[in-house]
Amino acid sequence: MPHAPSPTQRLLTAGDVTALLRQRAGLNVVHCGTLSGGTFAAVWRATLDDGRDVVAKVGPTPEVPLLRYERGVIAAEAQYYRTVAANTAHVPVPPVLHADDDVVVVGLLPGRPLTELPDETAGEAVREQLGVALRHLHGVTGPHFGYEGDGRASGATWAAAFTAMTADLLADAADWEVALPVPADEVLATIERHAGVLAEVERPALVHFDLWDGNVLCEAGGSASRLTGLVDGERYFWGDPLYDFVSTAIGRRMEELPEHPVLRGYYGATPHTFTPSQRLRLMLYRMQFSVLLLAEMPSRGITGEEARGRREWVTPQLLADHRDLGPVGHSVV
Secondary structure (H helix, E strand, C coil), rough: CCCCCCCCCCCCCCCHHHHHHHHCCCCCCEEEECCCCCCEEEEEEEEEECCCEEEEEEECCCCCCCCCCHHHHHHHHHHHHHHHHHHCCCCCCCCCEEECCEEEEECCCCCHHHHHHHHHHHHHHHHHHHHHHHHHHCCCCCEEEEEEEEECCEEECEEEEHHHHHHHHHHHHHCCCCCCCCCHHHHHHHHHHHHHHHHCCCEEECCCCCCCHHHEEECCCCHHHHHEEEEECCEEEEEEEHHHHHHCCCCHHHHCCCHHHHHHHHHHHCCCCHHHHHHHHHHHHHHHHHHHHHCCCHHHCCCCCHHHHHHHHHHHHHHHHHHCCCCCCCCCC
16 A cells, blocks of 8 residues: 655555656556655655656645645646756756646766765865865845745845744644744844844855755765765745755754865864854754744644654753844854
C-alpha cells in the first residue's frame, strides 16, 4: 500500500503517476518509484520512454490546509529553476520539463544529497563550492522583496516584507494552536526594534532559503568531490542574501564559524567576520526560521515523540536568538 507520511503528500500509485505525467505533460513513463526526503509534496523518480530520467513533484489537493506561504509553492519551484537558469550559469539546477499549479517535472541531476557523502573531506569541498554558487545566486535581483504570487507576503522594503512573512508564520501557529516559546507579539516587537538593520538591505537578492544538506546534490571524490545541483527551491524569496547562511549552518550560528567552508567559498580564503548589524540580522532570520519549524509541525502530521524532539531542539535556539537580540543597541560582538 502507498503511504503518505505527511497530510500534504498525496497518496499515489505508480499507475497514478504514469497517468498524471501522460495527461499533464505528454510524457510516457516506462518505470517509476517514490523518492524520500521531503515532507510537503509527493516526489517520484521516473524513466521515460526516450530514456530520460525525471523527478516529478505532485502537490497536495486543494482541500488540504497549508501554511500561508505555501500557496502556489509547486509552481514556485519551477519558477525558481527557470529564474536561476536564465540569470547565471554558475548554479546547477534541473531543467523544467513541465509545470502547472500542482505538478512540476524536472530532469534528474547527477549525484546524491550531501547528507549521504561518506567523509568530511568530501563535504568540505562541496560546501566550499556551495559558497561559490551562493555568491552567484545572490547576484540575481528581483522585482520586490518577499515572495512572488498572489496572497503571499511581500513588500516594498525588506523590513516590510520580512515582517509580513513572520506575521504570516505567527498566524499559522495560532491557527494550528502551536504554542511558541516566545509570544507572537514579542517576536514582532523584536523585529520592529531592529527595523534599522533590516533597512540596510536595499536590493532584493534571490534567496533559496532551504539549503540544508539534503537539498545540495554532489558527487563524491574526496577533495575532488563536486557540487552537482541545488534542488527544492520552492520556498525561494527575494531578500537579504544573509538568510541563506541559516540553513547552510542549520542548528549552529554561522557568525561563530568564520572558517566554515561555505563562507570560504562565498567570501574567500580569509576567515570571515560579520559586522554587528549583520549578526543581528542573522539572529532575526534564525528566530523566524525557528518559528517556522514549530508552526509547520501539525500541517506535516508531526506529533508525539517526533514533535517533542523537534521542540526540544528548536526551543533553545529560538530563546537564545531572542535573548541576544535584546533591546536596540544591545552588543552582539
